[in-house]
Ligand SMILES: Nc1ncnc2c1ncn2[C@@H]1O[C@H](COP(=O)(O)OP(=O)(O)OP(=O)(O)O)[C@@H](O)[C@H]1O
């Protein structure tokens with residue numbers, strides 16, 4: 001696979017010797033009328049990392065992405081992208097980043113190649129480099145044999161890949177991806193994971209939002225869990241799991257009153273629980289002593305704790 | 321891997337209008353045009369022919385002269401104006417609405433280094449350029465009906481370009497302003513049709529009642545048609561400066577409201 005070589009973000013040295021973050025949001029607020037979609041968000045995405053934005057529907061992930069491209073203007077707070085103040089220097093920031101939107105916005109009437117040609121121009125690729133750049137991203141997206149196909153005639157997965165190719169045509173230093181793998185079959189999703197990991201390895205900063213917890217677990221160096229427009233937990237996937245869900249989880253199945261009883265017992269002992277459809281999961285199960293184990297009953301099934309446990313625990317079980 | 325080319329080292333895209341933005345917008349238009357030029361060209365050729373046949377022969381048998389010229393010459397030049405109107409305002413309205421609402425084209429563009437005013441300018445120039453060429457077809461068709469223009473006729477595309485820029489930007493404004501595509505009925509029936517009728521296109525505005533003559537003065541299509549006629553026959557008159565200024569003012573005003581309206585729609 002041919003991977004793009006990114007334009008690295010500015011690395012002016014800071015007193016602490018650290019590279020400045022690729023993305024920095026401080027106290028960002030965005031309101032839509034009475035609704036506050038982003039409510040004082042603080043976030044730093046280290047340059048060169050893959051950063052996952054997790055959160056339930058309506059948490060404000062897409063709004064945050066649009067704030068970074070100056071397609072939404074914050075009511076309060078400051079935003080810096082690749083060292084550029086947004087929205088003031090938004091155009092320069094956008095020139096150095098690529099965006100994969102949640103909602104497909106390819107031109108369906110045009111061919112694969114025409115869609116890329118437009119963005120090769122918008123992203124200021126010099127004429128002699130355009131054709132090669134387009135060939136390169138067609139290769140990355142495994143669409144090298146479909147340049148003349150109309151987007152209308154592509155499958156959903158191909159469209160998604162084209163959307164990603166479009167964002168890479170100028171070798172951006174930062175790639176924003178809003179739910180990049182939604183609606184893809186497992187093979188294609190796994191393939192995209194490979195692509196994202198490759199980009200990151202080549203030095204591109206990746207900021208992705210996702211619903212697929214597994215995706216964040218596999219790809220992200222760090223994750224921010226967002227709820228109601230605020231970061232409620234931050235850290236590497238493994239750290240987040242260790243801190244909030246522990247090592248192991250025990251799942252108990254049974255009728256509703258049995259589940260309620262398990263919940264009561266676990267919580268009385270100070271252990272977090274979460275509903276997992278027809279069962280109750282008791283988190284941090286490695287701390288369960290023999291007495292509590294007896295009280296909870298022998299019907300538990302042990303498994304490793306995962307990021308989904310943390311997600312449900314922290315963002316609530318019901319969608320509101 | 322090289323770390324030489326940092327984001328900051330790149331040529332700073334800070335000018336208000338960036339050539340790259342226009343190149344991208346026009347590449348999009350060209351790709352679409354390649355696909356749709358056949359029906360568009362057919363319509364732009366056939367429509368003035370029908371108008372000339374219907375009005376020139378049908379009406380012309382009742383009216384020999386209008387506005388001091390052969391009725392057929394009067395209509396052929398009037399239709400240049402209506403062509404400039406229709407080939408700019410309708411594409412701007414319908415493609416503007418569908419790109420914003422259905423295809424999300426504008427969202428895609430604005431995530432790249434393009435600003436709303438560049439998007440509007442790029443599309444308006446394209447539409448005006450296309451309309452300026454298409455609106456010459458009535459003159460060409462008119463040649464077969466005995467139209468004998470002066471060399472000044474070569475200025476007609478300039479007149480229609482300026483007019484179509486204003487009409488197209490009006491369409492862009494309308495596409496950004498309407499809450500749903502059904503609201504276009506208000507725009508078409510309430511604005512475009514009256515503008516088309518009270519402009520001295522098919523009958524001289526001088527024959528209108530006083531109030532309608534004032535209305536015509538406020539109608540950019542009236543100024544467009546006057547200028548087109550004077551250019552076509554090289555019969556310049558003092559008010560032509562005012563006609564040109566009116567068209568420029570109209571385009572500037574539409575530019576302002578179109579950019580402001582679309583920006584409000586696209587940037588949250
Ligand atoms: N243009 C808008 N006008 C009004 N409200 C909006 C607008 N865009 C977003 N919102 C609201 O802001 C909140 C956050 O929306 P956002 O799209 O950022 O969520 P999200 O985290 O991306 O959700 P999902 O996972 O479903 O994509 C939602 O309540 C949404 O209804």
Ligand SMILES: [Mg+2]
Pocket residue numbers: 061062063102178
């Ligand atoms: Mg979203």
